[in-house]
Amino acid sequence: xxxxxxxxxxxxxxxxxxIAYTIMLALFAWSAFxxxxxESKGVLTVLNIVLLTVPxxxxxxxxxxxxxxxxxxELLISNPVNRGMVWKxxxxxxxxxxxxxxxxxxxxxxxxFANFATAIMMVATGIMLSMIFVSVAFLCSMFTRDKAKGxxxxxxxxxxxxxxxxxxxxxxxxxxxxxxxxxxxxxxSALSPVDLSRILxxxxxxxxxxxxxxxxxxxxxxxxxxxxxxxxxxxGLWIAVPFAISLRKFKKKDL
Amino acid sequence: xxxxxxxxxxxxIIAVCIIWLSSILPNFSFSTVLRVGKEADFKTIKSAIKHxxxxxxxxxxxxxxxxxxxxxxxxxxxIGEDYPILDGEFEYEIxxxxxxxxxxxxxxLQNSGRSSMNDLSAIKIYENKYVVIENNKLINNFFGIYLxxxxxxxxxxxxxxxxxxxEYQSGNGIHCWKSDSLQIIGNRVYGHRDGIYFEFVTHTVxxxxxxxxxxxxxxxxxxxxxxxxxxNFFKDNxxxxxxxxxxxxxxxxxxxxxxxxxxxxxxxxxxxxxxxLSGNKFIRNTTGIFFEGSNRIVAEKNTFIxxxxxxxxxxxxxxxxxxxxxxxxxxxxxxxxxxxxxxHFDANYWDKYEGYDLNKDNIGDVPFRPLSLFSVIVExxxxxMLLYRSFMISLLDKSEKILPTLTPENFIDNNPRMTPYKL
Numbered sequence: 001x002x003x004x005x006x007x008x009x010x011x012x013x014x015x016x017x018x019i020a021y022t023i024m025l026a027l028f029a030w031s032a033f034x035x036x037x038x039e040s041k042g043v044l045t046v047l048n049i050v051l052l053t054v055p056x057x058x059x060x061x062x063x064x065x066x067x068x069x070x071x072x073x074e075l076l077i078s079n080p081v082n083r084g085m086v087w088k089x090x091x092x093x094x095x096x097x098x099x100x101x102x103x104x105x106x107x108x109x110x111x112x113f114a115n116f117a118t119a120i121m122m123v124a125t126g127i128m129l130s131m132i133f134v135s136v137a138f139l140c141s142m143f144t145r146d147k148a149k150g151x152x153x154x155x156x157x158x159x160x161x162x163x164x165x166x167x168x169x170x171x172x173x174x175x176x177x178x179x180x181x182x183x184x185x186x187x188x189s190a191l192s193p194v195d196l197s198r199i200l201x202x203x204x205x206x207x208x209x210x211x212x213x214x215x216x217x218x219x220x221x222x223x224x225x226x227x228x229x230x231x232x233x234x235x236g237l238w239i240a241v242p243f244a245i246s247l248r249k250f251k252k253k254d255l
Numbered sequence: 256x257x258x259x260x261x262x263x264x265x266x267x268i269i270a271v272c273i274i275w276l277s278s279i280l281p282n283f284s285f286s287t288v289l290r291v292g293k294e295a296d297f298k299t300i301k302s303a304i305k306h307x308x309x310x311x312x313x314x315x316x317x318x319x320x321x322x323x324x325x326x327x328x329x330x331x332x333x334i335g336e337d338y339p340i341l342d343g344e345f346e347y348e349i350x351x352x353x354x355x356x357x358x359x360x361x362x363x364l365q366n367s368g369r370s371s372m373n374d375l376s377a378i379k380i381y382e383n384k385y386v387v388i389e390n391n392k393l394i395n396n397f398f399g400i401y402l403x404x405x406x407x408x409x410x411x412x413x414x415x416x417x418x419x420x421x422e423y424q425s426g427n428g429i430h431c432w433k434s435d436s437l438q439i440i441g442n443r444v445y446g447h448r449d450g451i452y453f454e455f456v457t458h459t460v461x462x463x464x465x466x467x468x469x470x471x472x473x474x475x476x477x478x479x480x481x482x483x484x485x486x487n488f489f490k491d492n493x494x495x496x497x498x499x500x501x502x503x504x505x506x507x508x509x510x511x512x513x514x515x516x517x518x519x520x521x522x523x524x525x526x527x528x529x530x531x532l533s534g535n536k537f538i539r540n541t542t543g544i545f546f547e548g549s550n551r552i553v554a555e556k557n558t559f560i561x562x563x564x565x566x567x568x569x570x571x572x573x574x575x576x577x578x579x580x581x582x583x584x585x586x587x588x589x590x591x592x593x594x595x596x597x598x599h600f601d602a603n604y605w606d607k608y609e610g611y612d613l614n615k616d617n618i619g620d621v622p623f624r625p626l627s628l629f630s631v632i633v634e635x636x637x638x639x640m641l642l643y644r645s646f647m648i649s650l651l652d653k654s655e656k657i658l659p660t661l662t663p664e665n666f667i668d669n670n671p672r673m674t675p676y677k678l
Contacts, residue, residue, distance in 0.1 A: 038606070040584050044644070052646060166647035173632075173639045182638045189641060198645060206563065206586045206643065 001085045004076065008093030011069070018097045021057055025049065025105025033113040040205075043114050043122075046106060047201060050126045051194055055133045056158050058098050062137030063154040065094065067147045074255050087250045091138060091243060098130040118204040125197035128235040132193045132242075133158070139242040142249040165192045186221050193238045200231055292316030300325055300333075300341070307331045315339040315362070323347045330356035335363070338392060343367040343377070349396075350378045358387045367396035369424070376401035376426065380408060388413060398426035399447060405434040410442060417446040422470050422493075427452040431459070439464060446470070450492065453479040462486060472497050473514075484509055491515075495540065497523040501530075508534040511543070520545045521562065527552065534678065537562055543585070546572045555579045558678050564590055564630075573597045581675045582606060582625070586643075589666075590630035596663045600625065604672040612673045623671040626662045628655035 012018055032045035066073075069090075076086050106126060110119040140154040169188060172181070189195045203223050221227050289303045289311055290296055297303035301322050303313045309330050317337040324347040327333065333350075338361055343349040346368045350359065359378060368375040376398030380386050386408040393399045399415040402408060410429060419425035428444030430452045431437060437459040443466075444450035450466025453459070453476035465488045466473035473489035474496045476482070483505040489496050495514030498504070504527065511521035521540035524530075525547045532554040537543035543562040546552070547569045555578045559565035565585040566577070570593025581604045582588040588605055602618070603625075610621035629648050632639050642648050655662060 038584060041606075047644060048646065048649075163647055166642055166645040170632075170639065170642055170647065173636050173642075177636045185638050185641055195641075195645070199641060202643060 001089050004081065004086055004089035005093055007076075008090055009097070011072070012065070012093060012097045015065075017061065018101050021061075022101040022105045025053075025101060026109070028053075029106045029109040033109055039113055039115070043110075043118060043205060046110060046114075046122065047198075047205070049106060050122055050129065050201075051198055052162055054102060054126055054129050055162060055194060058130045058133035059137045059140075059154045059158050060151070061098075062094050062134045063141050063151050064147075066090070066138065066141040067150060070255070077255065083251050084247060087138075087247055091134065094137075095131045095134045098134055099127050102126050102130050115204075118201070121201050121204045124232075125200055125235070128232070128239070129193060129197055132235065132238045135239045135243040135246075138246040142246040142253070161192050161194045165195060169195075190234050193235055196231055196234060200228075286310040286312060288312045288314050290314050290316065291320075292318060304329075304331065304333075324351060325349065326351045326353060327357050328353045330354050332358035332360070333362065334358070335361040337361075338363040340365060343375075343396070345369060348373070348375045348377075348379055352378065352380045352383060352386055355384045355386070357383070358389070359391060360387075360389050361391065363392040363394065364396065365394040367398070369397040369426075371423075374398055374401060374426065374430075376430070379403070380405045384408070387411070396426070398430050399428040399444065400430070402429075402431045402434050402437065405431070405437065407436045408434070409438045410440070411438070412441040413443075415442065415444045415447060419446070419448075419470070422448050425470055427475075428466065428469065431456045434459070438462070444469060444473075449473075449475040450489070452476070453482070455479065457481050459483075460485070464488070465490075467491050469493065473511075474498070476501060480504070483507075488512070489514070489521075492519075494518055495520040495523065495542075497525070498527060499523075499525040500527075502528045504530040506530070506532045506535060510536045510538065511540060512536075512538045514540045516541060523547070524549045524552070532557060536560070537565070542567055545569075546575065548572065550574055552576070553578070556676065556678055557581075559583065559585055559588070561585065563587070567591070568598060569593070570595055575599070576601070578602055579672075579676060580604070581678060583675065587627060587630040587633075589625040590634050591626060591663070591666065592634050594663050596666045600666075600668040602670045602672060603668055604675045605668065606675075608671045608673075610671065617673050619671040619673055623668045624656060624659060624662065624666060625668060626666045628652050628661055631662050 028049055029046055033042040073086060077083060107123045110122055136157060137154055141150050143153065144150050189199060199222055203219060222231055289307055291300050291303045291313060295316060299322055300313065300315060300320055304327060307313055307329065312332040312334060315335045317339050319340045319342055321342045321344055327350060340363045341349050343366045345366050349364045349367050364377040367377045377393045377396040377400065378388060379401040382404035384406045386405065388400055389411045391413045393413060393415040395417055400410055400413065415428045417425060425448040427449040428447035428451060429439060429442060433455040435457050437456065439451065439461045441463045445468055447469050448471050450469040450473040451461065451464060456479040459482045461482065461484045463486050467490040469492045471493050472495065473492035477499045479501050481503045485507050487509045490512040492514055496511060514521055519541055521537040521543040523545045526549065528550040530552045533556050535557045537559045539561045542564045543559045543566055545567045548571045550573045552575045558581045561584045563586050565582050565588040568589060568591050570591055575598040577598065578601045583606050588607060605623055605625055608619055608623045610619040610623065612619055628651055629643065
C-alpha cells in the first residue's frame, strides 16, 4: 500500500496543480489579513475560502483526477495487489495533498493573525471539509463511467452544499416560523457538512451574538464539549460513509 | 483714668465671653473618644454607644464582635481600627442607623441575617440625613447597604462581596429606596443579587463604582429621576444592567462589558425618556443597548465593540438621537422589530460602511443603512441565526443594501464617518 501511495503522491506532485492551489490559497489568505484593517474582517474573508473554495477545488480536482487515472488504476489492478488497497491509497494520497495545501496555504496565516481558538477551529474544519469533498468525489466517480456526467454531478453536489442548502433551510424557516423548529434545524444542519463547519466556526467567531436567544440553543448543542465531539464525529461520518460506499462499488466493479 | 476704664472694659468683656461660652458650650460639647476592645474601657460596642454623647467617636479595635443587632440612635462616629469584624451570625441586621449625622468607617461587617420579610442587611439607614458610610468591607451579607428615606448620605469606597448561588437567597449590594441627594462613590459590589438598586431615588450621583458578577443586574433602577452615573464599570453580571420607568438620567463614561446571555443586556432601557448617554463603552455584550419604549434619548460619542447586537431599537421608541458613535466589530450594529422609524442616526462611524469619500471631508458620500436584512430576519425568526455568514445570506444582504425592500427605508445615517472617533 505504501508503494502505491508513493506512486499516487508522486503523480499528484508532478501534476503541479496542487502546488498552484497552495500558492493561490496562501496569496488569498495573506492578502486578506494584510489588506483589512481589523483582524476579524480578514477572518471573514478566509471563512468564505474555507466554505466555498476548499470544497469546490477538492471535489473537482479529485473527480477529474480519478477519471484521468483510470488507465493507471487498471494497470495497477492487473498486478497482484488488493483492489481495496489501491482505492484507499488513492484516497489517502489525494486527501493528504489537499490537506497539506490547505494547512500551508491558509493554516499558517490563520494561526499567525487570527484569535487562536478561532484559528484552530477553522483549520480543523478546513481539513475535515477537504477530506469530505475528496470522499464525495470518489463516490461521484464510481456512479458513472461517463467523465462529463461524473464531473457534472460533483459540481451539482458542490452547488447544493454551498448555496442551495442554505436557501432551502431559509425557506423552511419562513414556512414554519410559527413552530418551534430549533431542534429540527439543528438536525437539518448536520445534513450539510458545509453548514456544520460554518456553525462550529461561528460559535468561536460571533460568541456574543451566539449567546443570544436562538444562538444559545446552538451553543448548547454544538458549543459544549460533547457537542464538539459529536459535530466532529458527524464530519468524520461524512468522510467515512461516501468513501465506504465507493470502496464497495470499486471492489465489485468491472473496470 | 485710662487704666481704670480699660480695666472695667476688660472685666466686662471677660464676663460677656463667659456668659456667651456657657450658653453655647452644651451645643459644642467637646467630643470624646470611647474605645472598645478587650483591654479598653468598653468591652462591647453596644455599651460604648449607650455611654456616648452626641458627636462622640466610638473607636473599635480589632477583634470579632457578635452582638446581634446594634442600633445607632445618636449622631456619633463609629470607626474601626484595622477592620474589626462585626458578625451578624446569619440572624441579625448588624447596624441599624436611626439618627442623622452618623459616620461608619473601616469596619468589616459579615454574615447578616437572611430574611425576605424584613430585608435584613449589614447596614440599614432609616429615614435619616447626612450619614457617611466609608471604607467598610461587607462580606457575605444578605443586603449590603440599605438606605430607606435617606437624604444627603454618602456611601464611599466600600467593598461588598457575597457568595450566594441563587437569586432568591440573595439581596442587593447597595439598595436605596425613596431617597434623595445621595452620593454613591467608589464602591465595589460582587456576587449580590443586584449590584446597585434604586427605587424612587432622585438627585443622586453614582460615580466610579464597580459591579461585577452579580447574580442579576449590575445596576437596576426604577422611578429614579434626575440621577447621574459617571465612570462606573459593570462587568459579567447575570443579566447586565436594567433601568426602567425613569426620566432625565445622565450616563457618562461608564463601561458595560461581557454581559452574556439570552436576556442579558449591556443596558436595558425600558420606558426611559429625556436621558443623555455619552462616552460609554459597550464591549462584548450579547446586546449593547436595548431600547424599549424610550423617548428623546441622546446617545453620542459612545463606543460599541464586539457585541452581538450593538443596539436594539424597538419600534416603540421615538425621537432618539444616535450621533457620533463608534460601531466596531459587532455582529449586528443595529436591529429593530418594525417598519416605522422615528429615530435619528447621524455622523456615526460604522466599520461595516463600504462607501467612499471623494472630497476627503471624512464624511462618506453615500448614506449608510445600518440595518442588515439578516438582522431583520433574525428579529422575526430567531433560529435563522443558524444561517448567519452563509454565502446565500451575504448575497441577499448585499442586494438589500442597494435596494431596501424588507428593511425600513428611512433607517439611515446620511453622514457616516470614514474613520472612527478617538474616544
